[in-house]
Amino acid sequence: MEEGLIRRSEVAKLAGVSEATVSRVLNGVGPIKEETRDRVLEAARQLNYVPSALAQRFARSRSGNLGVILPLLPKVNLFSTFYFSEILSGIGVTAKEHGYDLLLLFRKPEEPRDYANLFKSQKVDGCIILGAQNVPGERAALKELQEGNYPFCLVNQRFDGESYNTIDADQRMGSHEAARSLIRQGYRRILFLNGPAVYSNSVDRLKGYHQALEEAGLPITPSMVLVGNYSRTSGYQHAEAIAGMIRGGLADAVIAANDRMAIGLLQGLKERGLRAGEDVAIIGCDDSDGAKLTDPPLSSIVVPFYQIGCEAASKLLGAVAADPQDKKLQPVIQVKLPVRLVERASSSVIST
Amino acid sequence: MEEGLIRRSEVAKLAGVSEATVSRVLNGVGPIKEETRDRVLEAARQLNYVPSALAQRFARSRSGNLGVILPLLPKVNLFSTFYFSEILSGIGVTAKEHGYDLLLLFRKPEEPRDYANLFKSQKVDGCIILGAQNVPGERAALKELQEGNYPFCLVNQRFDGESYNTIDADQRMGSHEAARSLIRQGYRRILFLNGPAVYSNSVDRLKGYHQALEEAGLPITPSMVLVGNYSRTSGYQHAEAIAGMIRGGLADAVIAANDRMAIGLLQGLKERGLRAGEDVAIIGCDDSDGAKLTDPPLSSIVVPFYQIGCEAASKLLGAVAADPQDKKLQPVIQVKLPVRLVERASSSVIST
DNA sequence: TTGAAAGCGCTAACAC
DNA sequence: GTGTTAGCGCTTTCAA
Numbered sequence: 001m002e003e004g005l006i007r008r009s010e011v012a013k014l015a016g017v018s019e020a021t022v023s024r025v026l027n028g029v030g031p032i033k034e035e036t037r038d039r040v041l042e043a044a045r046q047l048n049y050v051p052s053a054l055a056q057r058f059a060r061s062r063s064g065n066l067g068v069i070l071p072l073l074p075k076v077n078l079f080s081t082f083y084f085s086e087i088l089s090g091i092g093v094t095a096k097e098h099g100y101d102l103l104l105l106f107r108k109p110e111e112p113r114d115y116a117n118l119f120k121s122q123k124v125d126g127c128i129i130l131g132a133q134n135v136p137g138e139r140a141a142l143k144e145l146q147e148g149n150y151p152f153c154l155v156n157q158r159f160d161g162e163s164y165n166t167i168d169a170d171q172r173m174g175s176h177e178a179a180r181s182l183i184r185q186g187y188r189r190i191l192f193l194n195g196p197a198v199y200s201n202s203v204d205r206l207k208g209y210h211q212a213l214e215e216a217g218l219p220i221t222p223s224m225v226l227v228g229n230y231s232r233t234s235g236y237q238h239a240e241a242i243a244g245m246i247r248g249g250l251a252d253a254v255i256a257a258n259d260r261m262a263i264g265l266l267q268g269l270k271e272r273g274l275r276a277g278e279d280v281a282i283i284g285c286d287d288s289d290g291a292k293l294t295d296p297p298l299s300s301i302v303v304p305f306y307q308i309g310c311e312a313a314s315k316l317l318g319a320v321a322a323d324p325q326d327k328k329l330q331p332v333i334q335v336k337l338p339v340r341l342v343e344r345a346s347s348s349v350i351s352t
Numbered sequence: 353m354e355e356g357l358i359r360r361s362e363v364a365k366l367a368g369v370s371e372a373t374v375s376r377v378l379n380g381v382g383p384i385k386e387e388t389r390d391r392v393l394e395a396a397r398q399l400n401y402v403p404s405a406l407a408q409r410f411a412r413s414r415s416g417n418l419g420v421i422l423p424l425l426p427k428v429n430l431f432s433t434f435y436f437s438e439i440l441s442g443i444g445v446t447a448k449e450h451g452y453d454l455l456l457l458f459r460k461p462e463e464p465r466d467y468a469n470l471f472k473s474q475k476v477d478g479c480i481i482l483g484a485q486n487v488p489g490e491r492a493a494l495k496e497l498q499e500g501n502y503p504f505c506l507v508n509q510r511f512d513g514e515s516y517n518t519i520d521a522d523q524r525m526g527s528h529e530a531a532r533s534l535i536r537q538g539y540r541r542i543l544f545l546n547g548p549a550v551y552s553n554s555v556d557r558l559k560g561y562h563q564a565l566e567e568a569g570l571p572i573t574p575s576m577v578l579v580g581n582y583s584r585t586s587g588y589q590h591a592e593a594i595a596g597m598i599r600g601g602l603a604d605a606v607i608a609a610n611d612r613m614a615i616g617l618l619q620g621l622k623e624r625g626l627r628a629g630e631d632v633a634i635i636g637c638d639d640s641d642g643a644k645l646t647d648p649p650l651s652s653i654v655v656p657f658y659q660i661g662c663e664a665a666s667k668l669l670g671a672v673a674a675d676p677q678d679k680k681l682q683p684v685i686q687v688k689l690p691v692r693l694v695e696r697a698s699s700s701v702i703s704t
Numbered sequence: 705t706t707g708a709a710a711g712c713g714c715t716a717a718c719a720c
Numbered sequence: 721g722t723g724t725t726a727g728c729g730c731t732t733t734c735a736a
Contacts, residue, residue: 005472007729018707023731031705050472055729058410059712065455072441081437081641089424104454105418106444116359120357120402122713123453263645289433293615295647323507359713370723375715383721407713411728474729 006049010259015043020060026051043190065103066095066313066320067124069115071131072106083305087155090309091128099127099315113141119150126151126320128312133198134159153316153333155308158200165319165333167312171201171209171285174301174339178255178283179212181341185348187253188218191245193238193265195230195257205257205285220300223250228261235261246280259284259291259300266294266346276346283347298346303339311335358401367395377551378403380398395631417455418447418665418672419476421467423483424458435657442661443480450669451558452477465493470547471502478503478672480664485550488509505668505685507660510552517671517685519664523553523637524560526691530607530635531564533693539605539633540570543597545617547582547609557609557637575602580613587613591620598632605633605699611640618646618698628698635699648697655691663687670679 024030025040043049055085057064068091069164070084095102103124107113109310118124132138132154142164145152154164175192182190192209195202206225213220226241227233235256242265245251256262262284266276276282277296284291284300291298315333322330364371369388376382377392395401409416420443422436440456447454453475459465470476481647484490484506494516497504505517511608527544534542544561548555558577565572578593580586587608595602608614614636618628628634629648636643643650667685674682 009729020708020732021706024706027731029732033705036705050469052472052474052729054410054413054415054474055712056407056731058714058728059730059732061406061712063406068456072445075726076515081433084437085433088456089458093424096458102458104420104440104444104456106441106454108447117402122404122406162611289641290645293642293645361713370717371714372724373722376722379715381716385721404713407728408715410712410730411714411716413728464721 004015005052006047008049008051011040011043011047011049014047040176053124063103063122063125064099064101066091066100066317067103067105067118067127069105069107069127069129071120072108082290083286086305087130087309089245090306090311091313092309093243094310094313095317098313098321100317113137113265115141115152116144116148116150119145119148126153126316128155128316129157130155131341132157134200135198151316151319151330153312155312156199156201158334160200163332163334165315167308167315167333167335168201168337169303169308169339170336171204171301171339172211173315173336174208174303174341175205175255175257176208176212176284177339177341178285178299178301179209180216181284181343182253182255182281182347183212183216183218185281189245189249189251190218190253190255191224191226191242191251193226193228193235193242193254193256193261195228195261197227202257209255228257230258230260232260235264235266236268237264239265239272242280243269243272243274244324251280253281253283253284255283257285259286259288259298262298262346263290263294266298277348281347283341287342291344294346299344299347300342301339304337308337311337356658357404358399360401360403363392363395363399363401364422366399367392382452391435413474415455415474415477416451416453417476418443418452418669419455419457419470419479421470421479421481422460424460432640435638437662438657439482442658442663444661446662446665447669450666450673452669454643455597465489467493467504468496468500468502471497471500478505478668479641480505480507480668481509482507484509486552487550503668503671503682505664507664508551508553510686510698512552515684515686517667519667519685519687520553520689521655521660521661521691522688523556523653523691524563524607525688526560526637526655526693527607527609528560528564529691529693530637530653531561532558532568533695534605534607534633534635535564535568535570541576541597541601541603542570542605542607543576543578543594543603545580545587545594545606545608545613547580547613549579554609561607580609582610582612584616587616587618588620589616591617591624595621595624595626598626603632605635607637609637611636611638611643611650614650614652614698615642615646618650622623629700633699635693639694643696646698651696651699652694654694656689660689663689 008019008022012022022040025032025037092102156168158166158168179190194206197203226238228238256265262282265283273279282299287300287302291300318331360371360374364374371699374392377384377389444454508520510520531542546558549555578590580590608617615635618634626632636650639652639654643652671682
């Protein structure tokens with residue numbers, strides 16, 4: 001009961017078989033006589049034997065780990081904490097179902113993106129990349145992964161012209177829907193408060209907005225698109241200019257590319273005497289916890305983060321399990337999960 | 353430049369030395385002639401060699417992983433997502449500084465707590481346990497860790513009578529402070545909306561509350577302490593009874609054991625025409641993101657989650673690094689980090 | 705159906 | 721200072 005570490009040899013001895021047989025029984029491979037199997041299992045149970053995953057993985061040359069790379073962010077996250085925990089839970093549950101462990105890899109902003117080293121050092125068998133940006137360093141790192149034929153999957157970020165596995169939300173659909181809803185309600189001067197263009201999500205959201213305005217025959221001027229950095233503060237800072245536009249009759253609604261900016265904006269406008277849902281319509285994106293707490297509650301785009309995590313892990317681990325020689329033949333996976341608008345008082349007279 | 357996997361033997365060959373020497377150079381152990389070292393490093397660089405962490409760890413019998421065990425929770429988390437990401441970031445940064453990788457281990461509520469197996473299978477060298485509960489299964493699992501002499505650290509949970517490493521916030525201090533502040537402002541009938549007693553935090557918070565009331569000579573009756581489950585819904589559900597007490601002159605303030613319940617309560621009371629900060633004072637705990645968003649903003653106890661994560665990881669990894677024979681002599685670490693009250697409009701006339 | 709034995713890639717005595 | 725060698729605990733041919 002209380003041994004230091006039980007090795008397989010002891011199990012073999014107790015069961016009166018060879019180590020190889022113990023291995024077969026425990027891994028369920030090859031033909032085994034019923035009685036032998038029982039004897040081995042009983043011996044293992046009796047000795048309270050737990051195989052060394054370290055040795056197994058070494059012998060198999062597989063780490064058994066699914067890596068999740070994510071930027072380490074200071075207080076003002078790119079991610080809402082909501083995003084973070086939802087997506088991670090999805091990945092975690094799915095990895096576990098596939099028998100993989102989750103290796104969390106924080107990357108400091110100033111650190112190089114040496115993703116390929118994770119594979120070379122055999123720390124992971126596949127990896128999911130969160131928060132990737134369209135910048136040279138990132139593109140080079142991803143290219144290296146692809147050339148090394150290392151399985152990876154991007155989440156919420158695509159790269160035009162590259163065929164990387166990607167699980168994304170249909171952001172374009174989201175802001176299209178948001179804009180259409182506003183237009184349907186009679187709003188005509190709809191601003192768009194976007195995030196940095198290094199995130200393809202920002203680009204996609206803008207497209208949906210453009211499309212909806214065009215379809216409605218509404219004019220779009222450069223001054224209608226503002227850019228923040230996805231933080232609450234940046235939404236707050238835009239309040240002054242936007243308040244001016246509202247008062248000047250140049251704006252009657254704002255779609256923000258995430259909830260954090262929307263919430264900051266909403267607060268900033270409130271301080272200037274402008275109330276969301278009355279003086280101006282506001283719609284955010286993410287449907288984070290905070291959206292339900294603001295006054296008035298914030299309309300938002302519901303993004304299935306948990307499901308995105310599940311999809312990313314499951315698709316990736318499917319590819320990892322494939323035979324090495326098949327790897328190059330793996331189809332590229334590019335998923336866009338649907339989103340939906342949830343309307344609350346910030347963008348309509350119907351309170352929620 | 354583009355090899356499959358480069359092994360150390362190739363580096364040795366190219367540098368014209370033995371594998372052992374390569375090892376010494378790369379690990380910086382033993383005396384090495386300057387010139388040899390340069391040759392080895394150059395060869396490694398040229399071949400783009402990255403050692404196999406898998407093999408290293410196997411050879412050293414050390415996984416190089418710090419495990420973080422956390423309950424996998426459905427929508428209504430025990431943890432706020434805020435808690436989750438703050439603490440995890442703290443752990444992650446610290447682990448990285450110590451050269452450890454982070455293994456995230458989600459535990460489904462119905463699964464057994466076989467923490468010791470993580471060590472037996474050599475998946476981790478130490479582990480941090482989040483969301484531990486004072487229930488028999490947990491106590492048994494922890495006892496087994498202790499008896500096996502496996503390094504672990506609890507976060508935000510202590511067990512009376514056991515000397516486990518624990519990093520906690522001083523919850524008692526927090527609710528003591530909250531109650532004192534209310535009393536100072538003239539509140540006299542202060543309710544306490546607590547969470548389940550399986551969390552020592554709940555017990556500690558209650559103590560601080562009791563202490564403050566006693567010090568002020570205020571009576572405490574059983575009806576003044578209510579119990580929820582830390583979810584927003586449970587706070588909301590208590591609103592009806594609490595509204596009755598407020599109207600009946602039996603209550604004029606409520607301290608909730610976390611922000612989620614406080615926010616639910618605040619909403620429930622609002623629907624019944626009772627406004628926090630005017631008809632009743634409310635103070636939460638955690639100072640989560642949501643606290644700043646409610647109307648009125650919620651007073652709360654600031655808990656240094658990030659720092660808790662850092663402390664837990666750093667203390668634990670210190671113990672892990674210790675010589676095996678010293679392990680039993682390691683002092684037990686029990687840290688209680690201070691918290692502080694931040695007062696907002698929900699508990700005072702001074703708006704924030 | 706089972707056993708023997710050759711690794712997996714690296715570390716760490718020990719010898720020179 | 722550097723090379724030789726025996727493992728680390730398990731998987732997996734190959735024979736029997």
